[in-house]
Amino acid sequence: MHPRDQTIFALSSGRPPSAIAIVRVSGPMAETVVSRLAGRMPVPRMATRALLHGQDQRPIDDAVVLWFPGPASATGEGVAEFHVHGGRAVLAALFNALAAFENVRAAEPGEFTRRAFENGKLDLTEAEGLDDLIHADTERQRRQALRQLKGLLGDRARDWRERIIAASALIEAGIDFSDEGDVPAELIAPALAKVESLRDEIRNVLAAQGQSERLRDGLVVAIAGPPNVGKSTLINQLARRDVAIVSPHAGTTRDVIEVQLDLDGYPVTVIDTAGIRETDDPVEQEGVRRARLRADEADLVLWLADGAGEVGAHDGAAPVWLVRNKIDLDAMRPNEPGEGSVRPEFGISAARGDGLPELIKALVSFAHDYFGTSEGGLIGRARQRKLLQETVESLSRSLDVIELGEELAAEELRRAAMSLGRLLGRVDVEDILDVIFREFCVGK
Numbered sequence: 001m002h003p004r005d006q007t008i009f010a011l012s013s014g015r016p017p018s019a020i021a022i023v024r025v026s027g028p029m030a031e032t033v034v035s036r037l038a039g040r041m042p043v044p045r046m047a048t049r050a051l052l053h054g055q056d057q058r059p060i061d062d063a064v065v066l067w068f069p070g071p072a073s074a075t076g077e078g079v080a081e082f083h084v085h086g087g088r089a090v091l092a093a094l095f096n097a098l099a100a101f102e103n104v105r106a107a108e109p110g111e112f113t114r115r116a117f118e119n120g121k122l123d124l125t126e127a128e129g130l131d132d133l134i135h136a137d138t139e140r141q142r143r144q145a146l147r148q149l150k151g152l153l154g155d156r157a158r159d160w161r162e163r164i165i166a167a168s169a170l171i172e173a174g175i176d177f178s179d180e181g182d183v184p185a186e187l188i189a190p191a192l193a194k195v196e197s198l199r200d201e202i203r204n205v206l207a208a209q210g211q212s213e214r215l216r217d218g219l220v221v222a223i224a225g226p227p228n229v230g231k232s233t234l235i236n237q238l239a240r241r242d243v244a245i246v247s248p249h250a251g252t253t254r255d256v257i258e259v260q261l262d263l264d265g266y267p268v269t270v271i272d273t274a275g276i277r278e279t280d281d282p283v284e285q286e287g288v289r290r291a292r293l294r295a296d297e298a299d300l301v302l303w304l305a306d307g308a309g310e311v312g313a314h315d316g317a318a319p320v321w322l323v324r325n326k327i328d329l330d331a332m333r334p335n336e337p338g339e340g341s342v343r344p345e346f347g348i349s350a351a352r353g354d355g356l357p358e359l360i361k362a363l364v365s366f367a368h369d370y371f372g373t374s375e376g377g378l379i380g381r382a383r384q385r386k387l388l389q390e391t392v393e394s395l396s397r398s399l400d401v402i403e404l405g406e407e408l409a410a411e412e413l414r415r416a417a418m419s420l421g422r423l424l425g426r427v428d429v430e431d432i433l434d435v436i437f438r439e440f441c442v443g444k
């Protein structure tokens with residue numbers, strides 16, 4: 001039997017142990033599974049209490065059972081939900097009982113959503129939005145994901161696709177008309193006008209968007225600098241807890257330490273690294289190597305220095321802010337901009353907290369620019385942006401090549417429609433589906 005026709009089950013709630021755990025079952029066997037385990041069929045969509053029994057008639061748990069007959073269910077198939085007590089042994093007993101049925105197996109990550117997608121319950125942008133919503137840590141990520149889940153991008157893309165197909169139908173009708181020679185201009189002109197306005201519309205969405213698909217991955221800020229300048233003290237201050245060891249001993253931090261922060265709704269990862277210096281200690285050398293690597297990959301580097309230190313050499317393309325620490329030790333006032341310095345310069349005391357509000361304010365404003373200011377951003381992922389860009393390019397090309405022949409223009413329009421089809425998950429997507437759904441949680 002094809003894996004797709006098998007019945008799947010998974011824990012859909014959080015990690016056990018928990019007060020309640022929800023196990024979902026989807027597929028052709030779901031109905032049989034419910035009636036055997038619960039001893040009867042619950043009324044559809046009504047919470048029903050039942051003592052669950054395995055096939056050996058031993059009781060499993062006192063549960064609440066829900067039955068959603070397909071196709072009006074989350075996946076489009078028959079779906080059962082078992083709300084059981086969230087103990088590990090309870091779940092193990094239930095999983096054993098489920099797996100004992102023929103053609104019933106544990107679900108792969110994302111398999112429920114994939115079935116929903118394959119049964120037309122949601123388009124690919126909505127499926128991606130669902131995944132993002134589950135993984136959203138901050139308020140802005142949540143709002144962005146919800147827009148996707150509500151299908152705002154999908155709705156626009158469907159409309160664009162239909163209009164492209166209509167324009168290309170006009171051109172193709174023109175081609176059919178002209179047995180020999182030219183296609184009548186009165187057919188081509190309105191089609192071209194449509195294509196042009198469509199292209200501008202999609203361009204506007206791309207432009208208005210800023211970079212809000214970056215919300216998924218977050219902003220990476222690396223704290224780097226020489227040993228003992230107070231890098232770990234600063235990350236502890238930003239995290240408001242002791243994530244890194246602070247000591248007067250130079251070379252304390254060797255591993256890369258990460259904390260996730262919610263800065264004004266923006267997801268920011270701050271990393272503390274080993275102090276960068278020449279050293280004979282192989283462990284510290286490795287720490288320094290990793291520190292350089294992470295600083296090179298970061299989106300922003302806070303180069304910490306004390307006294308009169310300057311920014312050290314590094315290879316990354318990211319902006320570097322010089323942050324002078326330990327201003328409590330000298331007479332320098334907080335946030336005195338360095339003379340002739342192009343990069344922002346901050347004076348702080350990580351130990352006492354002086355200058356930190358200003359530094360955090362600057363970070364929020366950096367995040368604001370980095371993620372784009374648009375609240376109405378429709379694009380949630382780089383994949384979506386890329387396909388929209390391809391659509392715009394094909395539309396532009398169709399306008400360019402129309403002089404050379406209507407067939408060429410029609411071909412470009414087909415390409416544009418294809419890109420939007422991919423965006424929605426309607427064309428040749430098997431390969432990307434595997435990639436996308438694999439990232440999902442099990443039970444989703």
Ligand SMILES: Nc1nc2c(ncn2[C@@H]2O[C@H](COP(=O)(O)OP(=O)(O)OP(=O)(O)O)[C@@H](O)[C@H]2O)c(=O)[nH]1
Nearest residue numbers: 227228229230231232233247251252253275350351
């Ligand atoms: N006076 C003063 N001391 C500080 C300040 N920030 C950190 N220190 C001290 O400087 C020393 C080094 O601090 P760390 O945070 O461990 O420095 P680091 O840059 O992480 O050091 P490595 O991990 O070894 O590279 C500790 O003794 C801290 O207490 C500050 O703002 N003022």
Ligand SMILES: [K+]
Nearest residue numbers: 228247249252
């Ligand atoms: K130290």
Ligand SMILES: [Mg+2]
Nearest residue numbers: 231232252253
């Ligand atoms: Mg340190």
